[in-house]
Amino acid sequence: MDLGSAAAVSLAVRVIPCLDVDAGRVVKGVNFADLRDAGDPVELARRYDAEGADELVFLDITASSGQRETTYDMVRRTADQVFIPLTVGGGVRSVDDFDRLLRAGADKVSLSTAAVTGPDLIDAAARQFGSQCVVLSVDTRRAEGMASGFEVTTHGGREATGRDTLAWVQEAVDRGVGEILLNSMDADGTRDGFDLELIRAVRQCVDVPIIASGGAGRPEHAVPAVEAGADAVLAASIFHFGDVTIAEVKDALAAAGLPVRPLTASASR
Amino acid sequence: MASVVVLDYGSGNLRSAQRALERAGATVEVTSDADAVMAADGLVVPGVGAFAACMAGLTAVHGPQLIGRRLAGGRPVLGICVGMQVLFDAGVEHGVETAGLAEWPGVVQRLHADVLPHMGWNTVEAPAESRMFEGVRDAYFYFVHSYGVLDWTLPASDRLSAPLVTWTDYGTPFVSAVENGPLWATQFHPEKSGDAGARVLRNWIETLA
Numbered sequence: 001m002d003l004g005s006a007a008a009v010s011l012a013v014r015v016i017p018c019l020d021v022d023a024g025r026v027v028k029g030v031n032f033a034d035l036r037d038a039g040d041p042v043e044l045a046r047r048y049d050a051e052g053a054d055e056l057v058f059l060d061i062t063a064s065s066g067q068r069e070t071t072y073d074m075v076r077r078t079a080d081q082v083f084i085p086l087t088v089g090g091g092v093r094s095v096d097d098f099d100r101l102l103r104a105g106a107d108k109v110s111l112s113t114a115a116v117t118g119p120d121l122i123d124a125a126a127r128q129f130g131s132q133c134v135v136l137s138v139d140t141r142r143a144e145g146m147a148s149g150f151e152v153t154t155h156g157g158r159e160a161t162g163r164d165t166l167a168w169v170q171e172a173v174d175r176g177v178g179e180i181l182l183n184s185m186d187a188d189g190t191r192d193g194f195d196l197e198l199i200r201a202v203r204q205c206v207d208v209p210i211i212a213s214g215g216a217g218r219p220e221h222a223v224p225a226v227e228a229g230a231d232a233v234l235a236a237s238i239f240h241f242g243d244v245t246i247a248e249v250k251d252a253l254a255a256a257g258l259p260v261r262p263l264t265a266s267a268s269r
Numbered sequence: 270m271a272s273v274v275v276l277d278y279g280s281g282n283l284r285s286a287q288r289a290l291e292r293a294g295a296t297v298e299v300t301s302d303a304d305a306v307m308a309a310d311g312l313v314v315p316g317v318g319a320f321a322a323c324m325a326g327l328t329a330v331h332g333p334q335l336i337g338r339r340l341a342g343g344r345p346v347l348g349i350c351v352g353m354q355v356l357f358d359a360g361v362e363h364g365v366e367t368a369g370l371a372e373w374p375g376v377v378q379r380l381h382a383d384v385l386p387h388m389g390w391n392t393v394e395a396p397a398e399s400r401m402f403e404g405v406r407d408a409y410f411y412f413v414h415s416y417g418v419l420d421w422t423l424p425a426s427d428r429l430s431a432p433l434v435t436w437t438d439y440g441t442p443f444v445s446a447v448e449n450g451p452l453w454a455t456q457f458h459p460e461k462s463g464d465a466g467a468r469v470l471r472n473w474i475e476t477l478a
Contacts, residue, residue: 010391010392010438011390011412012390012409014389049463079282079285079288080284083285083289083292084462084463085411104284105282106282107285107461131386132388132414207384209384209389231388261409
């Protein structure tokens with residue numbers, strides 16, 4: 001084989017916007033001036049795709065289970081038009097929920113609270129669909145009395161579980177999780193940068209990809225997160241409000257010598 | 270317009286494959302019906318999850334025979350992800366070896382890398398003659414897998430045209446695509462690789478009769 005002639009060959013750091021959706025509509029301020037409908041997940045997904053997003057995460061915060069159908073429909077419509085990987089999480093409680101999201105067009109499904117209260121769901125989903133599509137979303141914060149100093153929380157950080165974060169992610173990976181979406185509740189909303197101490201600690205105990213989440217405020221915040229062991233960086237509000245673009249994050253990563261997938265000219269179709 | 274069947278054997282995000290192929294210019298049916306599989310201009314064999322589970326699913330719909338019959342008649346087949354892996358002799362996952370379709374020699378094994386799955390966008394090193402990567406030789410493609418083919422062992426022969434083998438580096442080099450007459454395969458997911466993936470699918474569709 002001849003690998004000598006190519007430029008440096010390397011897996012790109014993924015830059016991922018996260019959209020909160022409620023009953024099939026995007027919520028929490030999206031501020032693109034030229035959007036016809038800032039609440040339409042499909043239009044936003046296309047926009048982020050064109051801007052160079054490497055994946056999309058939809059976090060479904062629909063409270064009423066009677067409205068879950070709107071979520072499947074949204075995933076279907078998005079997957080029909082946007083050809084980059086799509087992760088959907090929020091309210092996933094059973095293998096059946098998992099199956100329906102995958103059939104609708106999700107590539108990965110993220111588990112959070114339901115995995116903590118019933119971890120067998122991880123084993124069942126990994127067995128049936130493969131680890132590659134099982135993402136564990138961990139909301140964690142610093143807490144006294146934890147061996148690692150980090151505690152798992154549920155319900156968006158409102159409820160403590162008494163579980164040590166490192167022990168939990170290790171167990172989840174053993175059960176078959178293929179990726180960890182690591183959300184620091186301490187850093188979340190601060191815009192002071194990702195929680196490097198947390199990323200380092202989790203990197204040392206698992207060998208699956210880590211998506212760093214919580215704290216992004218400036219493009220260059222992505223660099224130390226990757227150096228600490230993150231494989232991808234996720235943000236919501238800074239992208240939605242237009243404070244920071246996907247391209248600016250990629251430029252910052254590239255300037256630090258980290259591999260990114262460049263925006264192709266044809267992506268702005 | 271070229272007709273394509275996406276083989277439905279219970280594996281993978283078939284909807285994305287169907288839509289991406291339609292976008293690339295084919296009419297697409299998702300089915301395991303033998304007549305439809307044989308009649309289509311092109312057959313796509315998708316696959317995610319475990320090698321053994323995919324082989325079991327394929328076998329249940331007579332996939333190995335259908336693929337074999339198509340190839341015997343020079344009819345195009347495109348394997349994607351585990352749909353590519355099953356084209357090799359065997360796969361070894363969790364210490365268990367499962368026989369594949371043996372279109373190509375080689376064993377699918379765990380990649381040698383610090384972080385697995387290999388998940389995300391990576392580049393390819395395609396041979397100069399590659400038709401698959403025409404127009405997108407320098408593009409990134411979306412991968413998600415923990416296993417792959419690390420050695421291409423088909424001996425060179427002056428009586429057969431050698432398959433075009435494309436490599437990608439993750440820890441060590443692995444086979445990321447093969448073009449071999451009517452049989453093409455990709456370890457990455459062209460259907461999730463944005464415009465670059467669409468171009469690969471279009472390049473394939475253009476080979477269909």
